[in-house]
Amino acid sequence: MGRTLNAEVGKFKPGDRVTVKFEDRPGHLRTPWYIRGKTGWIERVHGEFLNPESLAYGRDGLPKKTLYLVAFNQSDIWGRTNNADKLLVDIYEHWLDPAGN
Amino acid sequence: MARGHHDVGGLPGAGPIDQTEYQLSDWEVLADAVNQALGAKGIKRTDEMRRAREEMDSAAYRDMTYYERWIASIEAILIEKNILTKDEIDRKLREFDAKWGEP
Numbered sequence: 788m789g790r791t792l793n794a795e796v797g798k799f800k801p802g803d804r805v806t807v808k809f810e811d812r813p814g815h816l817r818t819p820w821y822i823r824g825k826t827g828w829i830e831r832v833h834g835e836f837l838n839p840e841s842l843a844y845g846r847d848g849l850p851k852k853t854l855y856l857v858a859f860n861q862s863d864i865w866g867r868t869n870n871a872d873k874l875l876v877d878i879y880e881h882w883l884d885p886a887g888n
Numbered sequence: 889m890a891r892g893h894h895d896v897g898g899l900p901g902a903g904p905i906d907q908t909e910y911q912l913s914d915w916e917v918l919a920d921a922v923n924q925a926l927g928a929k930g931i932k933r934t935d936e937m938r939r940a941r942e943e944m945d946s947a948a949y950r951d952m953t954y955y956e957r958w959i960a961s962i963e964a965i966l967i968e969k970n971i972l973t974k975d976e977i978d979r980k981l982r983e984f985d986a987k988w989g990e991p
Contacts, residue, residue: 816892820892840935842933842935843933843935844939845936
């Protein structure tokens with residue numbers, strides 16, 4: 788399946804605060820619009836996977852990209868909510884910056 | 889660029905999600921089978937199917953049901969990979985229509 792489940796990869800570690808890039812470019816983008824530009828934290832490192840943004844065009848998906856489970860406060864995403872739940876989204880490393888940059 | 893027609897998470901006005909059980913039609917089960925078979929043979933990948941749906945005409949995308957989008961994506965990918973031509977698909981459709989279509 789082209790996947791390596793390995794938590795010892797990638798430049799971010801669980802607990803690191805990250806901001807999702809607000810990118811908008813042509814092509815198959817694997818990060819939903821509503822989460823772009825938002826700040827959360829790394830919940831889990833899933834491992835390395837073939838890049839779906841390359842696979843979408845029949846290419847080989849290499850180099851592999853580290854995929855993270857990223858957590859956000861619901862109130863940071865939707866505003867006007869006292870909901871204490873987290874929102875969890877799978878996001879590839881090339882979509883993430885260290886928070887504050 | 890703007891947000892794609894497929895990328896509607898969090899948009900207001902969508903209303904509540906219909907959570908009633910849905911009975912699949914035979915053609916929808918067949919669409920799933922064709923999709924699985926093409927994947928198992930390495931002819932297409934899920935990411936290509938997603939990209940094909942994103943590239944569709946937005947009005948057509950919104951008008952289609954879930955499995956209609958699947959079928960349209962499969963058609964687009966098979967044509968793109970030169971496995972079938974649009975003419976071949978249209979010819980077969982006319983054959984089916986003559987055989988089983990409304991008189």
